[in-house]
Amino acid sequence: MTALHKQNNTRLIKQKAQELGFLFCGISQAEFLEDEAPLLEKWLKNNMQGQMAYMENHFDKRLDPRLLVEDAKSVVSLLYNYFPEKRLPEDGSTLKISKYAYGVDYHFVIKEKLKELLNFIREEIGEVGGRAFVDSAPVLEKAWAKRSGLGWQGKHSNLLNRQAGSFFFIAELIIDLDLEHDGPVKDYCGTCTRCIDACPTDAIVEPYVVDGSKCISYFTIELKEAIPAEMKGKFEDWAFGCDICQDVCPWNRFSKPHNEPQFEFHPDLALYTRKDWDEITEDVFQVLFRKSPVKRTRLSGLKRNIEFLK
Template structure:
């Protein structure tokens, strides 16, 4: 006879699939002992650059029970965002696939809230919180612990069936569930394509990314001017970067997403190099309405485009 925990876990995973999540795994909410020294070393090495918020809530990043009272389970989910469409002008400044459509924070948070509401309706009084890349949660560590895949040399979680073009998110709840078994093998093997291809040599060792050198950091998180040492090394990226994922052999299994909200604005992929170099704030607001690109703001995006043009 199936236990209540196993029955609840199946119920949750079936509903997650119905809501459009690509996969779902569950781990016990405990202290992430293995991650503590890694995080401490990464921070001490100043690899977070100007992302000073990474220094905050060290204990909460390692223990979900400090985020949700009575937490028993961490439900990790993946949501596909892969798009095979490319910008038509090959000379045009590039934008990461994840930012083609609506801001994923909003889209996925809404689905997570529906999943939590479903759990509360079907199971009973269950407390919990939804997290989408906006709180001190080590999402890749939890995804790995939940059996969703392994952390590749580029620091991204890789799934054997889906590659790595997906968003990670979590529900942390106070309900005991049946827990998945994490993978015991790293399937990257001897491959170093991501390390070799990184334009700024940000992947300093397998699974260790110097965030302060990453193009995504330089074009999104960095608020000051981009250092001249990166002139000519940005590979024409104006927002984010997909290089380490584009070259990853596991992404041959990536399939285009089916999420309407992630389709790009009709004008986005057809804008020419000159269109970007002459972009107005009005066009920015129209093309990137409700987009994650708003994080960089108009001033940040034009700074990036100007840097690419002059380097």
């Protein structure tokens, strides 16, 4: 393939990604993630995955996209905004849920767009093999987004972008098409430690390292058993997920509201009081969170969280 072909194909893909509503699109070479391998190994060795046993599976695949897609050449990383214009009250009158879970589960929303992008590539460029990923397979998304120049990994370990902060989803296409690659950007966290200082459970054990088993999101979503008693009083009203480290990050002053109607919350949620949360029934749960990520906990898990916050 000529350099001109590569350049043209890269431009087409990035243009289409923008049309589909993605914030940014960056591309990196599909190869073994050498820098990340020892970090992942150490993280797992220190049991920072807690009960997220799936993090221990497919170690090699997490580090090498060529094991996920035969003859993979490029990893196309994409960011999709979920920062809401209207937010649920956070004044103590009600319980909090993470902004990413306000509306329809992002897996459904973004998977459709990725399919469209992959179909476009095949129509415009030709026979291209590949797969779409949205937080659904052993892919180190933040590492690829970082390599693709979409941002740097902040001290809270989330990807940060200078123009858009961190309230976005990361998705990938791993394809067997050779494209022009983008380079990484600088780390702009500087001496700031706001996220570390604000975490009520001390989950950010050192800059850039989060102990997943201490995170409020882990306790309220991933943990299937009782929440440890020593965490009582530390959750700051978060019933599902947690946005504290992102909310305090100075880079999120650049977050702009998303344009995705499917990410809007059910209007009744804005009127919810603590008493309403306490009395939530299965029927109401199904209406409020019909296609929401909150359904992951089931009503029983959500009730456990609500009870723990009393």
